[in-house]
Amino acid sequence: MALVLDDITKCFAAADGEGVTTALEGVSLTVERGEFLSLVGPSGCGKSTLLRIIAGLTRPTTGSARLDGAPIEGAGPDRCVAFQRPTLFPWLTVEENVAFGPRMRGERDARRQEVLDLIDLAGLTEFRDSYPHQLSGGMAQRVELVRAMVMEPKVLLLDEPLGALDAFTRMNMQDEILALWRRVGCTAIMVTHDVDEAIYMGQSVLVMAPHPGRIVERLEVGMDYPRDRTAPEFFALRSEVLSRLDYASAATAKGR
Numbered sequence: 001m002a003l004v005l006d007d008i009t010k011c012f013a014a015a016d017g018e019g020v021t022t023a024l025e026g027v028s029l030t031v032e033r034g035e036f037l038s039l040v041g042p043s044g045c046g047k048s049t050l051l052r053i054i055a056g057l058t059r060p061t062t063g064s065a066r067l068d069g070a071p072i073e074g075a076g077p078d079r080c081v082a083f084q085r086p087t088l089f090p091w092l093t094v095e096e097n098v099a100f101g102p103r104m105r106g107e108r109d110a111r112r113q114e115v116l117d118l119i120d121l122a123g124l125t126e127f128r129d130s131y132p133h134q135l136s137g138g139m140a141q142r143v144e145l146v147r148a149m150v151m152e153p154k155v156l157l158l159d160e161p162l163g164a165l166d167a168f169t170r171m172n173m174q175d176e177i178l179a180l181w182r183r184v185g186c187t188a189i190m191v192t193h194d195v196d197e198a199i200y201m202g203q204s205v206l207v208m209a210p211h212p213g214r215i216v217e218r219l220e221v222g223m224d225y226p227r228d229r230t231a232p233e234f235f236a237l238r239s240e241v242l243s244r245l246d247y248a249s250a251a252t253a254k255g256r
């Protein structure tokens, strides 16, 4: 079974109060269980709207979204979102933040070892008793990810999770996210503005265009992990994604 989006359209009232913004039109997509999909496209092409529909935070205007055959009708513990700006509870320690979900489910004691293991895997054991304000941006982002993963979601939605980090931390975090993804075995869908990151991490890269928001192309990466960013296949794929994005940017200019 899989995540299946079927001919989704999403319209909003336009910001000027007149007319309609078609954030998504005719979006059909199947993501197999355990797959890692990267999503790239110019600003306004509907990436976040697509994630929000999968998360169940927004309903499509027409079309349907299903996970393992069941319609997505609202938020649920089988889908977790990790945001660019960590949304940690400032009054809880790292361990308490990660254990928050299990605690709410009445599983705090039963899942304690899992919580500690994930904290360890994210390299945060030393900071288990620290508070969010004592962490660097990269560490806080790792806690955000681990906090989502400990819920063992079927689908992990990553909305530009590394956008706020410096280039060096970002590259390390890409490897850490991949390690966590493999460990948890969930489906991952990640929005990014960074083409290299999309290719380095995703098994496929979905390129979108705006006006109306739609899928232009789905490119299979077909390289083993860990990927070599300097390999000729990597360069070739980057050119391919960039040329599709050029097409998408031309659509942006036309829509303005």
Ligand SMILES: Nc1ncnc2c1ncn2[C@@H]1O[C@H](COP(=O)(O)OP(=O)(O)OP(=O)(O)O)[C@@H](O)[C@H]1O
Pocket (backbone or CB within 6 Å): 012, 013, 014, 015, 021, 022, 023, 041, 042, 043, 044, 045, 046, 047, 048, 049, 050, 213
């Ligand atoms: N709640 C809303 N009300 C009205 N219009 C909206 C709403 N949410 C999104 N839109 C519009 O839908 C379109 C797609 O927005 P969305 O945020 O999904 O794009 P995006 O690709 O994630 O952009 P970015 O890369 O800048 O985050 C945009 O034109 C946006 O203005």
